[in-house]
Amino acid sequence: MAPLNDKQLHQIRDERREQIKAAAIQVFAHKGIVSAKMSMIAEKAGISNGLLYHYYKSKDELFMSLVQEAMVETESAMRSIYEMPGTPIEKIRALTAEILDESGAPYFMLIHQARTSDGVPVKVKHLLEQYSMDTFIDMLLPLYQEGQQVGELAAGDPRELIACFLSVLTGIMVINANGIEDYRIPKVDMLMRLIAHPVSSLSNK
Amino acid sequence: MAPLNDKQLHQIRDERREQIKAAAIQVFAHKGIVSAKMSMIAEKAGISNGLLYHYYKSKDELFMSLVQEAMVETESAMRSIYEMPGTPIEKIRALTAEILDESGAPYFMLIHQARTSDGVPVKVKHLLEQYSMDTFIDMLLPLYQEGQQVGELAAGDPRELIACFLSVLTGIMVINANGIEDYRIPKVDMLMRLIAHPVSSLSNK
Amino acid sequence: MAPLNDKQLHQIRDERREQIKAAAIQVFAHKGIVSAKMSMIAEKAGISNGLLYHYYKSKDELFMSLVQEAMVETESAMRSIYEMPGTPIEKIRALTAEILDESGAPYFMLIHQARTSDGVPVKVKHLLEQYSMDTFIDMLLPLYQEGQQVGELAAGDPRELIACFLSVLTGIMVINANGIEDYRIPKVDMLMRLIAHPVSSLSNK
Amino acid sequence: MAPLNDKQLHQIRDERREQIKAAAIQVFAHKGIVSAKMSMIAEKAGISNGLLYHYYKSKDELFMSLVQEAMVETESAMRSIYEMPGTPIEKIRALTAEILDESGAPYFMLIHQARTSDGVPVKVKHLLEQYSMDTFIDMLLPLYQEGQQVGELAAGDPRELIACFLSVLTGIMVINANGIEDYRIPKVDMLMRLIAHPVSSLSNK
DNA sequence: CATGAATGAGACTTCATTCAT
DNA sequence: TATGAATGAAGTCTCATTCAT
Numbered sequence: 001m002a003p004l005n006d007k008q009l010h011q012i013r014d015e016r017r018e019q020i021k022a023a024a025i026q027v028f029a030h031k032g033i034v035s036a037k038m039s040m041i042a043e044k045a046g047i048s049n050g051l052l053y054h055y056y057k058s059k060d061e062l063f064m065s066l067v068q069e070a071m072v073e074t075e076s077a078m079r080s081i082y083e084m085p086g087t088p089i090e091k092i093r094a095l096t097a098e099i100l101d102e103s104g105a106p107y108f109m110l111i112h113q114a115r116t117s118d119g120v121p122v123k124v125k126h127l128l129e130q131y132s133m134d135t136f137i138d139m140l141l142p143l144y145q146e147g148q149q150v151g152e153l154a155a156g157d158p159r160e161l162i163a164c165f166l167s168v169l170t171g172i173m174v175i176n177a178n179g180i181e182d183y184r185i186p187k188v189d190m191l192m193r194l195i196a197h198p199v200s201s202l203s204n205k
Numbered sequence: 206m207a208p209l210n211d212k213q214l215h216q217i218r219d220e221r222r223e224q225i226k227a228a229a230i231q232v233f234a235h236k237g238i239v240s241a242k243m244s245m246i247a248e249k250a251g252i253s254n255g256l257l258y259h260y261y262k263s264k265d266e267l268f269m270s271l272v273q274e275a276m277v278e279t280e281s282a283m284r285s286i287y288e289m290p291g292t293p294i295e296k297i298r299a300l301t302a303e304i305l306d307e308s309g310a311p312y313f314m315l316i317h318q319a320r321t322s323d324g325v326p327v328k329v330k331h332l333l334e335q336y337s338m339d340t341f342i343d344m345l346l347p348l349y350q351e352g353q354q355v356g357e358l359a360a361g362d363p364r365e366l367i368a369c370f371l372s373v374l375t376g377i378m379v380i381n382a383n384g385i386e387d388y389r390i391p392k393v394d395m396l397m398r399l400i401a402h403p404v405s406s407l408s409n410k
Numbered sequence: 411m412a413p414l415n416d417k418q419l420h421q422i423r424d425e426r427r428e429q430i431k432a433a434a435i436q437v438f439a440h441k442g443i444v445s446a447k448m449s450m451i452a453e454k455a456g457i458s459n460g461l462l463y464h465y466y467k468s469k470d471e472l473f474m475s476l477v478q479e480a481m482v483e484t485e486s487a488m489r490s491i492y493e494m495p496g497t498p499i500e501k502i503r504a505l506t507a508e509i510l511d512e513s514g515a516p517y518f519m520l521i522h523q524a525r526t527s528d529g530v531p532v533k534v535k536h537l538l539e540q541y542s543m544d545t546f547i548d549m550l551l552p553l554y555q556e557g558q559q560v561g562e563l564a565a566g567d568p569r570e571l572i573a574c575f576l577s578v579l580t581g582i583m584v585i586n587a588n589g590i591e592d593y594r595i596p597k598v599d600m601l602m603r604l605i606a607h608p609v610s611s612l613s614n615k
Numbered sequence: 616m617a618p619l620n621d622k623q624l625h626q627i628r629d630e631r632r633e634q635i636k637a638a639a640i641q642v643f644a645h646k647g648i649v650s651a652k653m654s655m656i657a658e659k660a661g662i663s664n665g666l667l668y669h670y671y672k673s674k675d676e677l678f679m680s681l682v683q684e685a686m687v688e689t690e691s692a693m694r695s696i697y698e699m700p701g702t703p704i705e706k707i708r709a710l711t712a713e714i715l716d717e718s719g720a721p722y723f724m725l726i727h728q729a730r731t732s733d734g735v736p737v738k739v740k741h742l743l744e745q746y747s748m749d750t751f752i753d754m755l756l757p758l759y760q761e762g763q764q765v766g767e768l769a770a771g772d773p774r775e776l777i778a779c780f781l782s783v784l785t786g787i788m789v790i791n792a793n794g795i796e797d798y799r800i801p802k803v804d805m806l807m808r809l810i811a812h813p814v815s816s817l818s819n820k
Numbered sequence: 821c822a823t824g825a826a827t828g829a830g831a832c833t834t835c836a837t838t839c840a841t
Numbered sequence: 842t843a844t845g846a847a848t849g850a851a852g853t854c855t856c857a858t859t860c861a862t
Contacts, residue, residue: 012821031323034239038857048823050859059857116383117240133387154398163389170388171376178321182338183375184368186399193359193398194391213841217846243832253848258833422842441733444649448836458844460838469836526793527650543797564808573799580798581786588731592748593785594778596809603769603808604801623862627825653853663827668854 017055019045021069024062029106029177033063033113064124067114070107071131077104078139088147089196092140097188099169108173137162144195154197165195222260224250226274229267234311234382238268238322269329272319275312276336282309283344293352294401297345302393304374313378342367349400359402370400427465429455431479434472439516439587443473443523474534477524480517481541487514488549498557499606502550507598509579518583547572554605564607575605632670634660636684639677644724644792648678648732679739682729685722686746692719693754703762704811707755712803714784723788752777759810769812780810 023045027036038059042049056062077098084091098104111131114124140162147153154161168191175183228250232241243264247254261267282303289296303309316336319329345367352358359366373396380388433455437446448469452459466472487508494501508514521541524534550572557563564571578601585593638660642651653674657664671677692713699706713719726746729739755777762768769776783806790798 009821016821032237032239032321034237035322037855049857050824051822053858054821112380115385115387116235118236133389160389161395164391164395167380167388168373168377168391171378171380172373173376174379175317175321175372175376180320182320183372184338184365186369186373190366190369190399193403194395198398198403210841214845221846242830254832255834255849256847258835259846262833264832419842426842442647442649442731444647445732447834459836460845461843463837464842522790525795525797526645528646543799570799571805574801574805577790577798578783578787578801581788581790582783583786584789585727585731585782585786590730592730593782594748594775596779596783600776600779600809603813604805608808608813624824631825652851664853665828665855666826669825672854674853 013055016045016047016051019047020052020055020062021066024066025106025110028063028066028113029109030179033117060124063110063114064127067110067124068127070110071127073107074104074111075131075135075139078136081140081143087150087152088143089152089192091143092147092153092195093188093192096169096191099173100185100188100191105173105177108170109177112170112174133163133166136166148197151197151199154195161195165191168194218260221250221252221256224252225257225260225267226271230271230311230315233268233271233318234314235384238264238318238325265325265329268315268319268325269332272315272329273332275315276332278312279309279316280336280340280344283341286345286348292355292357293348294357294397296348297352297358297400298393298397301374301396304378305390305393305396310378310382313375314382317375317379338368338371341371353402356402359400366400370396373399423465426455426457426461429457430462430465430472431476434476435516435520438473438476438523439519440589443527470534473520473524474537477520477534478537480520481537483517484514484521485541485545485549488546491550491553497560497562498553499562499602501553502557502563502605503598503602506579506601509583510595510598510601515583515587518580519587522580522584543573543576546576558607561607561609564605571605575601578604628670631660631662631666634662635667635670635677636681640681640721640725643678643681643728644721645794648674648728675739678725678729679742682725682739683742685725686742688722689719689726690746690750690754693751696755696758702765702767703758704767704807706758707762707768707810708803708807711784711806714788715800715803715806720788720792723785724792727785727789748778748781751781763812766812766814769810776810780806783809 020041024036024041027040027044030036031040038052039049041062042052045052052062056065077095081091081095084094086094099108111128115128137159141158144153144158144162148155148158172185172191176185225246229241229246232246232249235241236245241264243257244254246267247257250257257267261270282300286296286300289299291299304313316333319325320333342364346363349358349363349367353360353363377390377396381390430451434446434451437450437454440446441450448462449459451472452462455462462472466475487505491501491505494504496504509518521538525538547569551568554563554568554572558565558568582595582601586595635656639651639656642655642659645651646655651674653667654664656677657667660667667677671680692710696706696710699709701709714723726743730743752774756773759768759773759777763770763773787800787806791800
């Protein structure tokens, strides 16, 4: 009956936050930010409606916090590309596979929602500027250029190509996030054709 | 003495319906079915809130009517592929270009919304079954197989390839529909690489 | 193509007013004052929505005018009792039969609605005071007392008896007005037992 | 530390439900299902508009739940007649008195509203079929026939007589439910004359 | 920390009423 | 006179958020 000590409290808080985040990601991704109801999130997290507001001041804040996390995660994934082994195209394939595989879809979905929703306050918009597509393009640019030089990647304006590739990737993630059976996610190799140099990809096979 | 004659009335009604449809497509595509408020549509159409309900019984009906139209439109676009000139790959390129160009994005968006939203009643779901992805795959299958035989199109399970291609296309349309600047729509030629036979596409260039 | 002359116009006006009244009575009686929609009345009258408002300034006015008419009609029916042939009980039986038979039900319904509805403005309330139940009781009182003296009618406070009888009659009319099959309107003879002197009614049979 | 325990919660919920039901019965009986506004019910119950929907999913559901309760109540009252002491006519008089006395009027009103309103969905209609007037007639039939055999009750088709009697009773309850002063509810003895055998009722006095 | 009752703003929808023709 | 399109107020219902316990 003794009150929980600070450590325990802290642990409970962290656990709860994780429960909530996990639940919220699912619900947001499935239903979109507007259709997602706080009550759904609470239920999926196994907690009461009111408790949600002990951990997150508002739906917007909860959403924003997820978006931020998604962005940090995405950025770190992007950065990690330089630590990967292999040639440029192999690195990109690995990164792409990681994005497609992993539970990355909800992240993309969240970011997309954030970009397109307009009910969300200024704070999110700031985040979005900070992690705009250009940011990611900048990160991948050197690698892509290297790939072009070694003849692995398709010729053309590299920024444009990266932007298109990321857009396609985002599109796939977005339509995939809702769990609709109808759509079909392409295999990595298929997507790589978008940016691979034709001859290289031939010899690659 | 007499009130407006039939012709005038008809004309007014048609005008209004078009105004409303145009406004609704924009709003629905931008915001999704839930975020789209009838008041927004009314305002964008330049009419009162109540008048909306003279022309469409409910938000759902309005949405459904747009979705249906979108589907019919899409289906007819797909069917038209067989009337196009050129080899299989040229036909597909032309169709793809048409989809990307034209104001087709909102249509795709609507269909996607219909597929993913769950606030929509049974009627829409029926429509969706009628125009599932499989339907479209079936339509394109013969053409694709022909393309494979003449060596223009990539080898592999043709249904799978078509499904992936359409999914990518849908994804692009969806992220594009919101009018976000960040994303970058690939050129047709780039997208064609997804399904073109490597050698063929080389010689094509 | 010559414009209608005054007489014709007048005639049209009268016809229209009758159409509207007839339609309105039906709709009001069936649905009650709130559920009755002006559009229903217009449709049943075979005219346009707008035209209704050329003849009646508002729903309330239309309703009120019907109520007034119903009251005048009812009062005159009541008054006519003294012109009827026969003994007091025979007169009352005749009046009762008239009320039950005739399309009188809607009238009762209207008056009842007016009494119970509270959305109706002051003017109707004035009417109601003018034609309160007491008014009718006063009218029937001499007859009833005569009936008691000749031993045809049940003993007891005559005002009370009349009031009860009229209330029962009203109740029947009200539940009958909606056209529900479930209810069963008693025969006149049955109702007369409420106020007939037992012995008299025996010998009457 | 813990929130309200189960018992307390249960109690609060029950209280609220009772508040709401009491308020709703009054408002529905007074105004009818259409005129009755949820806001009126909320106000009369002393709660917010939104809380109403915590306890009842919709206006229809609230109405239906009251109707159902009214029907069950009515049926049980009818059934109880066989447990009452006395001869058939005494039993019927007791039942009638109970109906007239008690707060039964709102119940009758509700059932009547349900029968006559047409805004109410299918579910209520099902209920109504289950508890149609015929059902009640069937329940009273044996008793009535017994009453006829012992010469207490008026001769004639017993089903018809019961139906008329119940209709009159309903009519009275309906016009009484609105709380209009004008009407006058007959005493039980007066109503009994409708169905009592003349001679019997004579000796009864 | 935890609960769920309670609130209220806002959205959809209906319909009496007005208005241009 | 006659029409039906057009308006806007009001009602039902949802849900993010707060509050008492």
